[in-house]
Amino acid sequence: DQQVKQNSPSLSVQEGRISILNCDYTNSMFDYFLWYKKYPAEGPTFLISISSIKDKNEDGRFTVFLNKSAKHLSLHIVPSQPGDSAVYFCAATGPNAGGTSYGKLTFGQGTILTVHP
Amino acid sequence: DAGVIQSPRHEVTEMGQEVTLRCKPISGHDYLFWYRQTMMRGLELLIYFNNNVPIDDSGMPEDRFSAKMPNASFSTLKIQPSEPRDSAVYFCASRSGGANIQYFGAGTRLSVL
Numbered sequence: 001d002q003q004v005k006q007n008s009p010s011l012s013v014q015e016g017r018i019s020i021l022n023c024d025y026t027n028s029m030f031d032y033f034l035w036y037k038k039y040p041a042e043g044p045t046f047l048i049s050i051s052s053i054k055d056k057n058e059d060g061r062f063t064v065f066l067n068k069s070a071k072h073l074s075l076h077i078v079p080s081q082p083g084d085s086a087v088y089f090c091a092a093t094g095p096n097a098g099g100t101s102y103g104k105l106t107f108g109q110g111t112i113l114t115v116h117p
Numbered sequence: 118d119a120g121v122i123q124s125p126r127h128e129v130t131e132m133g134q135e136v137t138l139r140c141k142p143i144s145g146h147d148y149l150f151w152y153r154q155t156m157m158r159g160l161e162l163l164i165y166f167n168n169n170v171p172i173d174d175s176g177m178p179e180d181r182f183s184a185k186m187p188n189a190s191f192s193t194l195k196i197q198p199s200e201p202r203d204s205a206v207y208f209c210a211s212r213s214g215g216a217n218i219q220y221f222g223a224g225t226r227l228s229v230l
Contacts, residue, residue, distance in 0.1 A: 032217050043121070043208055043221030044160070089160060093217055104173065105150075105219060107160040 003027045004092050006108035013115050019077040021111050023090030026071065030092040034105065035064060035075050038087045047088075048075070080115045087112050121222035123209050129228045135197040138225045141190055142211030150219060151184055151194050152208040160208070166192065167214075199229045 005024045013019045023033075031052040036044035050057040050064045050073065057064050063076045077084055090108040122141040130136055142149045150165040164174040169186045177184070181200070186192040196203055206226050210219040 034218065036221075041223070043210075043223050046218050046220070049218065104162060104165060105217075106162075109159040 002109075003030075004090055004106050004108040006088075006090055006111050008111050009109070010112040010114070013080045013113065015082055015115055015117050016079045019075075019080045019084065019113055019115065021075040021077075021088050021090075021113065023073050023075075023108055024071060025073075025092050027092070027094070027106075028071070030094040030106075032093050033064070033066060033073050034091045034093075035062075036089040036091060036107075037084075038089065038110070044089055077113075080113075082115050082117050085113055085115050121209055121211050121220055123207075123222035123225050125225060126223065127226045127228075129230065130199055131230050132200055133198045134229075135195065136199045136203075136227060136229075138194040138207050138209075138227070140192045140194070140209030140222060142192070142209070143220055144190065146211035146213050146220075147189070148212045148214065148219075149186060149192050150210040150212075151192070152210065152221075154206045154208065154224070163194070196227075199227075201229045203227060204229050 003026050034049040035047040037047045038044040048059050048062045048064050050066050055066050061077055066073045087110045089110045091105040093105050121143055124139045147168050151163040152160050153163055154160045163176045164184045165172055166186045182196055184194045206224045208221050208224045210221045212219045
């Protein structure tokens with residue numbers, strides 16, 4: 001049961017253009033969403049997050065959009081740079097019925113972003 | 118802060134051997150998580166601790182896997198006996214209570230021959 005899905009395994013973008021990475025979730029209890037970036041031979045690093053009370057959060061070149069009715073979020077990178085080439089993971093969290101697993105992250109499969117010079 | 122520290126970075130062992138992975142969380146963080154990353158299953162949570170107590174081990178694949186956190190600054194993930202299908206990258210992460218952001222170590226790449 002994959003509760004967080006990133007349906008695009010890879011994305012290729014030209015430097016300077018916009019990169020749009022997508023993520024869908026099925027669990028309506030999720031109320032906080034995060035994006036992580038991962039370079040080869042390194043651990044995932046936190047990039048940006050959004051709470052379910054918002055529909056947009058922006059941090060420099062990175063913007064995350066949340067559409068709760070569609071259970072969909074996206075990460076926009078503008079402008080894209082070659083250094084952005086990495087694997088991007090979407091993650092979600094929320095309280096379970098007993099409240100004991102709040103903060104446990106469920107990850108998508110990841111999208112490999114390649115930004116060409 | 119040095120971040121989450123994992124050791125070893127690489128481990129190569131033979132089937133049937135015991136493997137111990139180590140993790141030092143960020144000082145002051147009271148949650149610690151163990152993940153496994155494989156091509157087939159992606160990044161999956163194995164177990165997590167709060168204040169050194171295991172809270173959810175539902176992701177631990179089988180009895181061959183065990184994890185301990187004897188104190189706030191150290192945790193181990195042990196596989197005994199190891200099997201080739203255990204080959205993966207194992208990550209440790211930590212966070213402070215009340216925050217959702219987890220901070221990951223660089224991972225241990227395990228190869229079981």
